[in-house]
Amino acid sequence: MNITVIGTGYVGLVTGTCFSDMGNKVYCVDIIEEKIEDLKKGIIPIYENDLEEMVVKNYKNGNLLFTTNLEEGIKNSNICFIAVGTPMAKDRSADLTAIYKIAKNLGEIIDHDMIVVTKSTVPVGTGDKIKEIIAEEFKKLNKPWQVHVVSNPEFLKEGTAVADSMRPDRVVIGSDDEKTIEILKELYYPFVKNHDRFIIMDIRSAEMSKYASNAMLATRISFMNEMAMICEKTGADVNKVRLGVGSDSRIGYSFLYAGCGYGGSCFPKDVQALIKVSENYNYTPKILKEVENINYEMKKILFEKIKKYFLETKGLKDLKGLKIAIWGLSFKPGTDDMRESTSVVLIKELISSGVYINSYDPKAVNEAKKILNDQLYKEKISYFNDKYEATEDCDGLVLVTEWNEFRSPDFKILENNLKNKVIFDGRNQYNNDLLKNLGFKYYQIGVLEDF
Numbered sequence: 419m420n421i422t423v424i425g426t427g428y429v430g431l432v433t434g435t436c437f438s439d440m441g442n443k444v445y446c447v448d449i450i451e452e453k454i455e456d457l458k459k460g461i462i463p464i465y466e467n468d469l470e471e472m473v474v475k476n477y478k479n480g481n482l483l484f485t486t487n488l489e490e491g492i493k494n495s496n497i498c499f500i501a502v503g504t505p506m507a508k509d510r511s512a513d514l515t516a517i518y519k520i521a522k523n524l525g526e527i528i529d530h531d532m533i534v535v536t537k538s539t540v541p542v543g544t545g546d547k548i549k550e551i552i553a554e555e556f557k558k559l560n561k562p563w564q565v566h567v568v569s570n571p572e573f574l575k576e577g578t579a580v581a582d583s584m585r586p587d588r589v590v591i592g593s594d595d596e597k598t599i600e601i602l603k604e605l606y607y608p609f610v611k612n613h614d615r616f617i618i619m620d621i622r623s624a625e626m627s628k629y630a631s632n633a634m635l636a637t638r639i640s641f642m643n644e645m646a647m648i649c650e651k652t653g654a655d656v657n658k659v660r661l662g663v664g665s666d667s668r669i670g671y672s673f674l675y676a677g678c679g680y681g682g683s684c685f686p687k688d689v690q691a692l693i694k695v696s697e698n699y700n701y702t703p704k705i706l707k708e709v710e711n712i713n714y715e716m717k718k719i720l721f722e723k724i725k726k727y728f729l730e731t732k733g734l735k736d737l738k739g740l741k742i743a744i745w746g747l748s749f750k751p752g753t754d755d756m757r758e759s760t761s762v763v764l765i766k767e768l769i770s771s772g773v774y775i776n777s778y779d780p781k782a783v784n785e786a787k788k789i790l791n792d793q794l795y796k797e798k799i800s801y802f803n804d805k806y807e808a809t810e811d812c813d814g815l816v817l818v819t820e821w822n823e824f825r826s827p828d829f830k831i832l833e834n835n836l837k838n839k840v841i842f843d844g845r846n847q848y849n850n851d852l853l854k855n856l857g858f859k860y861y862q863i864g865v866l867e868d869f
């Protein structure tokens with residue numbers, strides 16, 4: 419099939435590349451010229467496992483094309499995917515400016531029958547609005563073509579985006595047109611093979627399924643973080659509680675890891691957008707607001723623990739002049755994405771308290787520099803290429819992102835490098851007993867504190 423994908427971010431680039439890998443001809447369109455020129459040269463704007471190799475292969479064999487010219491893609495395609503960003507607006511709703519601009523452009527450009535698929539995460543009712551905008555343009559220009567607007571939300575996770583797209587748990591298709599549904603099933607068939615994985619519904623329910631999925635996952639995390647707080651007070655260990663809870667087949671183990679808060683470009687903005695949509699329809703969501711409130715508190719918890727240790731255990735009067743090593747900057751392992759990362763909240767709080775930071779991340783340093791670009795931060799953060807070097811002469815180590823290479827560090831090196839044998843772990847990676855035997859003070863999330 420011939421396909422246009424609008425937007426070459428995490429979703430658009432991965433989706434377009436995966437479609438091209440199955441033998442489709444895909445036009446990837448973006449408004450950023452530099453990005454498109456880089457992609458043609460095989461320079462990938464994001465870090466994502468296996469992506470570079472697939473992009474280069476399919477660009478070379480002519481299945482994957484990059485352009486800033488939407489018209490070029492549309493004239494040569496029958497299906498068009500919208501995969502542009504829907505970031506959080508100032509009022510915390512989803513900003514749909516790019517979506518509606520594209521709908522208008524499509525109305526102007528389309529010159530044959532077309533399936534327009536929304537892959538971006540958009541609030542309920544957006545598909546109807548896209549239909550209206552395209553129809554308005556068609557009316558002005560007296561166009562006879564048929565356009566079917568479909569909702570096909572994306573569920574990929576950063577870090578495993580290619581693997582998730584190649585083998586999705588499900589493909590949700592929101593459409594009321596039988597022929598359109600059959601065409602999309604054919605397109606997705608190589609990815610799902612099993613027809614049970616197609617879930618067909620109306621557009622509004624498909625749009626809502628995406629928000630409900632993310633809200634459910636975010637709720638599980640905030641719920642476990644609340645359990646973690648209760649564990650800390652009562653002397654239970656949330657790591658063990660997770661096993662006790664997750665072993666119930668009705669509950670399952672995934673997304674039950676307590677930690678220093680969820681980040682990324684999706685959960686924070688999508689939970690907020692769902693709250694906003696609900697309020698627009700005069701419904702006040704209760705759970706969703708608490709999910710966000712708990713997450714806000716969790717992002718501050720490492721700072722609170724660090725402060726407590728140095729003030730109460732070490733007897734300092736403040737944190738001024740300390741140097742802290744931070745392992746992991748991205749919002750999760752496997753990605754260079756820094757959006758809504760807990761590391762940013764922590765670094766800002768530490769620096770405001772007069773602390774110097776030595777940081778190490780295997781992939782996210784460039785993105786971190788873009789976000790922490792105020793003079794104050796530039797002066798107080800050092801970025802290292804080696805995780806152990808980053809700990810030299812530091813007053814303590816904090817683990818924020820659980821990259822694999824942090825899982826089994828050489829504690830002897832840490833012991834030699836750190837001025838205090840203390841580790842604050844935002845992702846509960848180490849064995850409590852082992853670290854205690856080695857003489858470390860080890861602070862996790864959801865385990866009784868030993869100050």
Ligand SMILES: NC(=O)c1ccc[n+]([C@@H]2O[C@H](COP(=O)([O-])OP(=O)(O)OC[C@H]3O[C@@H](n4cnc5c(N)ncnc54)[C@H](O)[C@@H]3O)[C@@H](O)[C@H]2O)c1
Pocket residue numbers: 424425426427428429430447448449450453501502503504516519520537538539540572573574575576683684
């Ligand atoms: N990142 C994820 O893991 C993920 C997963 C599932 C769904 N989503 C959703 O998918 C959508 C895209 O997310 P993303 O992370 O890929 O965004 P992104 O910010 O990484 O990429 C968006 C791209 O769209 C381009 N763009 C903006 N306006 C354009 C226009 N008019 N024409 C062409 N290109 C344009 C931008 O230049 C950018 O390259 C969002 O709605 C997001 O919520 C994201």
Ligand SMILES: O=c1ccn([C@@H]2O[C@H](COP(=O)(O)OP(=O)(O)O[C@H]3O[C@H](CO)[C@@H](O)[C@H](O)[C@H]3O)[C@@H](O)[C@H]2O)c(=O)[nH]1
Pocket residue numbers: 539572573574575576577632635639672673674675676677678679680681682683684685688749750
């Ligand atoms: O048990 C857990 C699982 C995750 N997290 C945190 O949650 C955040 C999000 O993680 P994850 O969901 O793995 O990453 P995303 O790439 O943001 O993916 C989510 O958001 C995407 C965008 O909508 C969806 O497509 C995915 O299905 C959904 O998992 C990260 O900060 C994680 O550290 C936890 O704290 N505890």
